[in-house]
Amino acid sequence: MLKFTSLVILLFSMTTLAQENYNSESYKVVLGDIESTTFAKDSTANALVIYEQGKSHVDNNDYDLRTEAKFKIKILNSEGFDNANVEIHLYNNKSKSEKIKDIIATTYNKNGNEVTTTKLEEKNIFREKYDENHTLVKFTLPNIKEGSVITYSYKIISPFVSSYKGWEFQGDIPKLYSEYNASIPGNWLFHTRLVGGKKLTTNTSVIKKECLQMRNGASADCSESVYAMKNVPAFIEEDYMTTKRNYLARIEYDLETFRDTDGTVINYTKSWKDVDREFRTDKEIGKQLKKTIKTEDLLSSAIINDADQLNKAESIYNYVQDNYTWNGDYKIYRNVSVKDLLKNKSGNVSSINILLHNLLRESGIDVKPVLLSTRNNGFPTTIFPAIFEYNYLIVQATINDKQYLLDATDSYLNFGDLPYRCLNQIGRLLDFKNGSAWIDINPRTHSNVFYQTNLKFDENDLLVGSIKTKRTGYHALYKKKEYYSNEDEYINTLENKFPYIDISNFEVTSDGVESKDFKESYAIEYNFDDVGDNVYLNPFFVTFFKENPFKLQERSYPIDFGYSDSYFYMFNIELNDHYSIVEIPKEQKIALPNNTGQLVFSSKQIGNSINFLLKIDFKTPIYDVDYYPYLKAFMSKIVEIQNNTVILLKKTI
Template identity: 60%
Template sequence: MKKNLTPLIALFSLLSFAQENYNSENHNVSFDDIKSSTFAKDSTANALVIYDFGNSYVDQDDFKLKTEVKRKVKILNREGFDKANITIYLYNNSKGAETAKNIIATTYNLNDNNIVTTKLDRKDIFEEKYDENHTLIKFTLPNIKEGSVISYSYTLSSPFMFNYKGWSFQEDIPKLYSEYRASIPGNYEYNIKLIGGRKLKTNTTAVEKECLRAFNGGVAHCGKYIYAMQNIPAFIEEDHMTSKSNYLARVEYELKIFRGFDGIVDNYTKTWETVDDELRKDANIGKQLVKSVDTEALLSNDILSEVDTLRKAESVYNYVQENYTWNDEYRIFHEVSVKDLIKNKSGNISSINILLHNLLQDAGIDVKPILLSTRNNGFATKIFPVISEFNYLIVQATINDKTYLLDATDKYLSFGDIPFKCLNGYGRILDFKKESNWIDIEPEKASTIQYKVELNLDTKENMSGNVYAKNTGYHALNSRKAYYPNRDVYINKIQDKYPNIEISNHKVLSEGKTSPEFIETYDIEYEDNVSGNNIYLNPFIMKFFNENPFKLQERTYPIDFGYKDTYYYTFKLNFDDAYTILEKPKDLALNLPDGKGQIIFSNTLANNSISLIFRIKFNEVVFEPEYYPYLKEFFNKIVDIQTNSLILIKKK
């Protein structure tokens, strides 16, 4: 048996190897590219980029930026057919437009071990107006089947040297090889950003002399750059992350200085000192921040006469929060007018928070504006100013040596809280008298969810009791937003979430829709699981997590919760002498590495009651990717405890 099995194993190994023999060295489609049918490194992949190549340079004839693109993709199954739909984005403005030329696309299939090619017809290439500044070129590769290989290439031509072509090494499907070459004339100086933190296989720089000649005889040398990556995993989005643009492996260019052949030098990237001066003079920011506001016409006498600084600040904040409505626009550098806001009662992010800033400033409170980029917008660059990366403005108030971050655009926020979308690591605080600087943006306190459940088991096997729930921080904010618009809908959602209980006498004990806490109580009737004389009771009537949010085999980007978290659950069951506890859950204590998190689960049986305590604590906001397997197992244990913890009760 062993003698027969050995050659079979060897044969299977050879066949498996033969199934994956992709040519990732160039754009040419090989027989093995088409014949290979799997990708063992990622069995979930629907398609695979075998080869990806880009080459950007300034054309000697027309001085335009040319980018040659070549790409070869394997379609592994039907779910990967969408990768045959190609869209090229072209930018245009009043000074010029990008174009795409020399589009060549071919589909390769196998038919009885013969290669069949189907070329894209030029009539199937379409141009579509996207918006004022963008045109789309679209085409779909023909004759797509499972196992097809598609190959296409084109050349981009751009008159916009300020927008040097960047390159993405990573996307939502895996890549075997991706290479980008850039030739940059010496009279153009760029800030070059390598984003994503993945290791480059190739990273070389050389100089090509006299690569560009101007009509007036001027000559420029070119920096020649080659970047390449191989075996690049697909980027799969998962819960608890900021914008994927923070982590996708790519190279980007920001024009810093242009030196003309005629001796003119233009500085495009400025210092923060220069930007501060420009913002101070800007009609939408600096000039609005010093707009005089008729506080006596806007604020009540009670607010104006308040002597306690903190109470006065809270009253001013509540006034702006209640009387002005955000119009859902993030345009912080355009059409900002405090005057129009006061007149229309509605405005964008900047106008509302600048009004808050000005009213607090008139009240003698030390305030400063903060520019930031929201979680979905990506991280703002710290190395040099890129004002366009900021899309939000909040206010910092310093009262009695304590700082508060304020945003009056959300009518459910408590004083000192900012929206979750603003928890993106850091912001730029503007100080036109001294200098701007970066500040960390992270909630000072942890957000908590606490449940206290008590049940009574009577002699007729009926269970009833009470739930006390208290949320703080962002959990409280979410509860307020769910409860106050429609109380009945809120209660019905609790009922739907926990079908084994019947809710009655629901009460909210916290005060108002901006209270920093959300406290509620309600009575419940619980439907137990009875089998003969035994009662099987899962004490987790309320659950924190129904499933593990982390499902990837590997995560290459950080886990960002936004804030520190604590979950606390206590349960008590009272019963009389008619019952006895036959079995109860086992105690457990589990810690994340370096003390970054903790699970405690314990229970106590005393007299005619059993009590359980379950606590989950996250001591960090951001976890680096190496903690992912630990967090994944951590959540597995949480779900397991909540699902499989049973109390076995026997009736005497």
């Protein structure tokens, strides 16, 4: 039997090897690329990059940046057909634009013993305007089938040498081999950044003498680098993460200085001291931050004369929230106008929060602007100022030696809280007197969800009772938005949420939109399952997590909840003389490593009553990737308890 099993394993291994004979060493398509039908390292993959290469250099004739890209991809099944749809972004400004040429694309299929090729025709290449600065070049590889191999290549000519092309080693499908070649003349000095935490399998650089000839007879040496990665897994997005741009394995270039042939040096990467000075004198943000506002034209005398600085600041904050609407625009470097905001009652992020900043300053409160990059925009660079990476502006107010981070774009936010989109770890505090500095962007408070359910059998053996809930922090914010934006829809949704529960006497018991929490209560009637003499009750009317959000075998990026929180579910049922307890669930307790979270489920019988308590704690907003298997098991246990907990009762009469 042992010999037979070993033989089966050997035959299976040989079959797998025979099925996978990809040529990942060159762009050339070989028979093994076409005949291979699987990818054992990732059985979920629908397509596979067998080989890809990019090359960039500065042209000797016109000094344009020329980039050639080649891709060879295996289509494993029909769900991978989307990889035959190609989009290429070309950048342009008012005076110059990128161009593309030499697009060559071919599909390879095997019909019987014959390999056929189908080439892309020029008429099937389309161009469309994406926005004022980008054009899309689009095409679809022809004759795609399961098992097809596709190749395509193109050349981009760019007059924007200062924006040297980067390269993505990782994408939505796995890659066997990805290579990038960069030739950079010594006149240009770039910061080279490897993002994503994955190691290069090739990382070489040599100096090529006099690679670039200048018009005045001068020449420049070039740094010629080769970067490559092998067996790069697909990047799969999962819940509780910031933008994937933070974690994709790639190489990026940021221009630091340019030295012209006459010896002139232009510094593109400035110090924060330089940036502070530029912001202070900037015609957009700088000018608006210095704008004087007559508080008596906007604020009531009660607010102006309030001697309590914190009360005054909260009142000014509420005034801006209630009277000016965010138009959804994130612009912070252009179209910033407090004057237009006052006139139109609507404006972008910067306009609204600069108005808040100026009103607080004119009222004698110490305020400073803070630059942010939102969660969907990516982490800002910390090693040097990269101003283009910021897309948001908030305000820091210091009152009685305590700092408050403020954003008036959301009318449901409480004073001192930030929108979830802003929870991206760090921001740059602009202090034009003492110099700017990094500050932590952390939630002000822990967020909580409380449920208290009380049930009893009445004289007609109906199971009736009440539910009371309380939410704080971000959980309260979400519920306030749901309820106060459409109260009728909120109640209808609640009533339809539980198929076996009838809801009545719904009431919100917190103190309106400005309340720091959200509380509600309602009466319920539980329509339970009655199977002969047995009664089965599911005590969890509410499931905090309907399914486990963590499904990957491995995760290569942190678990970022944005804020720490806790969930409490308390359940009590009081029986009458017609029912007795047969079985209640066992107690359970699980802790995450280093006391970063815990799950407690307790069940107790006291006389003819049953008490349940489910408590879930996530004690930190961000968990390192090493915690992933523990969080995955942790969430699995939560879902299991919520979905499978049953109280078994027996009729006694």
